[in-house]
Amino acid sequence: MTLYLNLAELLGERIEQGLYRPGDRLPSVRALSVEHGVSLSTVQQAYRHLEDQGLAIPRPKSGYFVPAGREAPALPMVSRMAQRPVEVSQWDQVLELISLPPSRAGVIQLGRGRPDIDSPTLKPLLRSLSRLSRKQDLESLTYGCIHGDQGLREQISRLMLDSGCQIPYQDIVVTTGCHEALSVAIRAICQPGDIVAVDSPSFHGVMQALKGYGMKALELPTDPLTGISLEALELALEQWPIKAIQLTPTCNNPLGYIMPDANKRALLALAQRYDVAIIEDDVYGDLAYSYPRPRTIKSYDDDGRVLLCSSFSKTLAPGLRIGWIVPGRYLQRVLHMKYMGTGTTAQLPQLALAEYIEAGHYEPHLRRMRGQYLRGRDVMIDWVSRYFPAGTRVSRPQGSFMLWVELEAGFDSQRLNRELQPQKIQIAPGSIFSAAGKYRNCLRMNYANKSSCVEQAVKIVGETVKTMLEER
């Protein structure tokens, strides 16, 4: 672990142990630099990290303070080890979530994984799309190459340097969103009946793909700050004929953690030892609040066993349906699976994205969204501690725009969703993030939406939760 992370962890422990109380001033940068024998910039990095975690607040010219007022809600509990691989359920709940049209009058969709699409930094992309749409030529209107547009692949190759990956464009395949990338990856590696180890809670799209292809999911205990338990993974690899590990290690959906680099390397080493593939979902990776963005597991991959899946759906706009996969040694099978699923990918959005990134619009947009989502996280956590019952546990996302909320055991978030229907509010029930339908006492809420009615919606959710708990 790097110096600043060591220091941040130490300070974080002290804050959480109550050594510093809410509202207290934290030691000065200079004092800590002397105390720990590290540079001033290392201390500053450590404080920024604590800030990202919501454990320290900077005040101009006064230094860092422990957040005042309410104490931060407790973290969600570490999920328990699954007894065995299971077939995936929960399709009905997922279908309900994805059946609503985008702007069905008045429904506040807190449950869906939508980014904010109002930023002015998206305008150059829309201008490119609009201009290219008027062109009536082969490039934009006919079948592309099965690998995707070369110009866009070159830009993706360049962007991936930020996550420590040196990938030539020839090794990148453009897909219809990250959804297709994940689906293709699963089919490239697994046969029906095969077992896939997954983080838990885990993205429902992957769960449902496993269900549809007849594979089984083995849910691994997952820490809300550091991710999948490596000990549990090793035990599972010994015990079961696991074909692949599927996880979202960076800005996890739904928990928001970033798996430490050391754990990423250790996970890769385990995969190598047991010779299994890793399907790495990095769709939120560019939205990590810390800069430079974290490395991917793929960046350590030296024998091509990691299939990295990503898209522009969370960073730019989901409606474009443009993602990509870096399939390593599985390129040939991935091309086949991609072809049989959808053929070639739509041309226009690829051309527009290539233009947008090449012109340098992507990085400033990311910077803006990172800042906005970080503020959105703190505000949403504040609302939950204000409007939800005492004892509600809440994740500390280190990126993306989704909050995981854990209520007391036995709470039913599927019923909560039904109760919220007349109020035109939708949340994502926790059960869809588990193959076995666990986490029914949890829910996921989106904090990308800046609309002023969101606070009122969160308040109504909190009050409905309270009413439901009182009735028990």
Add this chain to the structure above:
Amino acid sequence: MTLYLNLAELLGERIEQGLYRPGDRLPSVRALSVEHGVSLSTVQQAYRHLEDQGLAIPRPKSGYFVPAGREAPALPMVSRMAQRPVEVSQWDQVLELISLPPSRAGVIQLGRGRPDIDSPTLKPLLRSLSRLSRKQDLESLTYGCIHGDQGLREQISRLMLDSGCQIPYQDIVVTTGCHEALSVAIRAICQPGDIVAVDSPSFHGVMQALKGYGMKALELPTDPLTGISLEALELALEQWPIKAIQLTPTCNNPLGYIMPDANKRALLALAQRYDVAIIEDDVYGDLAYSYPRPRTIKSYDDDGRVLLCSSFSKTLAPGLRIGWIVPGRYLQRVLHMKYMGTGTTAQLPQLALAEYIEAGHYEPHLRRMRGQYLRGRDVMIDWVSRYFPAGTRVSRPQGSFMLWVELEAGFDSQRLNRELQPQKIQIAPGSIFSAAGKYRNCLRMNYANKSSCVEQAVKIVGETVKTMLEER
């Protein structure tokens, strides 16, 4: 069979038997009306049908004539019954076809199934796309509803009336091209190891999907004018545990025939008797040269066993990647398979298409393309009879824009493609249209492209074929 088809068949036989010679004037409409006791308009319909088949040519104020000059080349032979269901091969050949970028400098891609995208009747669609692209709203930029945009589904529902189908929009699911519709249909019905009966030759996309999902294809003998042999199908249904019948009965790819209505009904009856599903690919149906367009098998479906798959890729522009499926009783499974493959479908092209169709631009565009492709067919057949070796057999497409060319047994069209590489010409080798790699002596060429260099390309293909045959 209707009166005009009876008459057309009778006249067609006389022409093919040589009763009327090339250049001869055919009997007048009045004379035939008296001779056969049918109305003038029935005779006119019969002549238009013969015209579509390339057997009669109208000359203003002079009547109808047998096409002069060269005699029409013979039709391809009826394919033979497969001995048993087989696993699909030929992926490498398909990959070669789909790996070329859309406008790789100078390569004339006669092999791909691209429509002409130069027509001015596409302009309103591009304008809609361009205008909608500038909008920065939820409708265009975020995840849609899993079923697809309601406005577009309503328009598709209306268009389907032309093929005899009354389908409420709620029963239509928008997909990422017809490719995804077919892929989803296959997965909704079949498990790995299952047998699917297919027309032969057959669309390579479906073949490769069967391969990828581990299903087996049973290739049925297919007549180049009337399609799949019902006798062979019935035998196969008795002999094998067939799960589904997959075919393109209207403007078949690659043969271009339209299965007669009576055969469509008989095929449905067989499917009902043996309780199997029908996956009907109608992607070229709106491009039938005759008007009104032929009915679909789906239009006779009274127990929801037909999954109709189609798209705007052949009628408008493939780059949009917008298709649809009407899954009948399999709606729930189809939604699941659609979700796990790509999630929701891109919003922008759906919104633009809905606008374009609602404003009445689709029908005039179709009329124009039908006429253009019909002329293209006659020109391409003429080129083949001029530039290919004597004895070359050629299909008589009744719609779409693809010609099937059959050379003498033992000819190798995969090698032909390699020989054509230095000349920058690409054809589709016949073997990719067969699960077992049959039809290596055949090839498919596209006549949608109006560019002046196409004749020269066809000439080079013909001469290369001649050289290869002489070397044998």
